Amino acid sequence: MFKTPRGTVDILPDDQPYWRHVEAQATELCERFGYRRIDTPIFEESGLFVRSVGEATDVVEKETYSFSDRSGDSMTLRPEATAGVCRAYLQHGMHVLPQPVRLYSVSAPMFRYDRPQAGRQRQFHHVNVEAIGDPDASVDSEVVELAWRFFAGVGLRNLTLVLNSIGDQACRPGYLEALRRYYEPLVPGLCADCKRRFHENPLRLLDCKKESCQPHAREAPRSLDHLCEACRAHWDELTASLDLVALPYTVDHRLVRGLDYYTRTVFEVLPPAEGAQSTLGGGGRYDGLIEQLEGRPTPGVGFACGVERIILNMKRQGVTLAQQAPVKAVVAYVGGAAKGPALKLASDLRAAGLSVVLAPAGKSLKAQMRFAGALQASYVLIMGDDEVRDGTVTLKEMAGGEQRQVPVADAATTLEPRWVL
Template identity: 50%
Template sequence: AEGTAPICRAYLEHGLFNLPQPVKLYYIIPAFRYERPQAGRYRQHHQLGCEAIGDADPVLDAEVIELMYRFLSSLGLSELLIEINSIGCRQCQPGYVEALKKYYSTYRDRLCPDCKVRLARNPLRLLDCKEVSCQEIITGAPKITDYLCSECQTHFQSVQKYLTELGISYQLNHKLVRGLDYYTRTVFEVKPEGKGVQIALGGGGRYDNLIEELGGKPTPAVGFAAGIERIIIALKNQNVIVPTLPKPVAYVACLGTQAKLEATKLVSRLRHQGIAAIQATGDKSLKSQLRQANSLDVKYTVIIGEKEVANETAVLRDMSSGEQKTVPFNEIASLLEKR
């Protein structure tokens, strides 16, 4: 399972083609594959992706590649390698496929069992084989970039120019074809650099024919997907420290039924203003509530009792110094924001 085809169906079913184009969408989904589990490849995994549908401009290819690269970099990952290629279009790809079949036919006896099937059914996937026995054959295979039509050449050159201007380093990889059959023109992957086999953290490309194949009008599109579990593996391999979640700012303690009602309203107002707050629950004593506030490591505790309800005030306690003062209800949020 993967997310691009469902996104394209949603684009058609919900009339997104009536919106200003391109339409830019994202998704986060569980995905499933029926194959032998391996390192970084699971029967069930989770995937995030972004799609730009409705425009063939190569600047979108560069934008999507940059988005994926910046996202992975923002997580703290370094030494990322971007590989790109163009696999042509309906006009030029058939000529390359014939050249590839002709080349591989001379090595038929040396191919792995899967590649013998690929040679007959999907020759482009021959370049994606990971078997050691096929690697030498792949090295000598014709390059698809030598067979691109003038439009695909211009498109691919433009993508490279935009990436260069954006300061995005990349490598050309004529063996890169991706694992799905709907791709056209630009394809790309991002993987961590290093010795040994490196699994791709994410990848994507253009799929200018997919929406038409699903029953829509010819609609160009480009996007990427990334595996969340693979990203987590890379973060661990690079010893990236995951930031801790921000701690709540305030704990609101209360004594009495009416005080709990006021505490509930105060916590709601604080959260609405973007201040993380925790409300005391149950019928714990003030001492127990302060102990809980201390264990939550909050900066401040707001204490509301019967006297405070009557005066429309609360006691604001600094948990580090122990200092406290009485403040009006309507000033608590602004005081916490300043601190």
């Protein structure tokens, strides 16, 4: 039997209310903040991600779904949204629009070839926002605020917002150097992963979860202490702005992010239960990215969060949502002569705006009633020989049990004032 591929899931009807809620919330909020919806392809030329996300990152190095298409071009299922949105910004000349260009996506499928576990799948979905074309810290502040409001809006509580600045091209090299100098003598005492990190990506030394490495990370040089003047000013304005709008952020000097393109601002939102896969969403500024993609130097800042993780946490926090409303009426019928009229009646009622289902064929009336009961239909309309002969239909209200005959032509209008209930 065929099954969903590893790391993928079916989003079944019972779960759809969560998705709809998250999507509706995201859409409303983004548009309230002046963002406009964009959808980009779920696959792009492989080079786009190599150039943007970074060749040496895990995401690109070992997690991409890549394939050559029939013409031999290398394509990659997108592992994140920013690269594609920036590509679209360039491709469509959005630099002529008023800057920054604010764009959002909702439930955009992403793909990473990871080993699945709680809150981690190979196909997952992002809510994503990007504000491209404005270096000002007020835009960073806006994106952080939008992210924060979004989580509150979907019903999540007790979240943590962590914030940091990792500098830019001017000051990052100096910071990395300081970091290396600090860690060099410590390398022998580090865990195996950190030994590797020391060489591959020293920034990551900071967020090692190992007990033995924690003290080193805590005492490590802080990027905030190594910011150049411009980055410092940007950071100061950002924090001041967040204070103004009363966002309860926590500065975490060990916050770094996994994609190479971030500059200055980085932030994450974490759920209350610390542990694996705790990141609900994250983002930051990427002032060098567009240039990497062969555009004119253009600043940008964005945020992405995982819909699956949001829903996981909504469930953990007991957020409940109403299921899709059951069908209002079932049309049942007895005898072959009634089938046509029943089908016609169901059609007419639907045309009148009522949600209606025709009972399955070949069942006794009893079975059809059970069917209607199982669907939680409010009404059953029964069509039989008598009704066909008289041009009527028997209307039964399931809740109270009372029923009466009404002319078929009046069925819709008879129900209309009541189906609101």
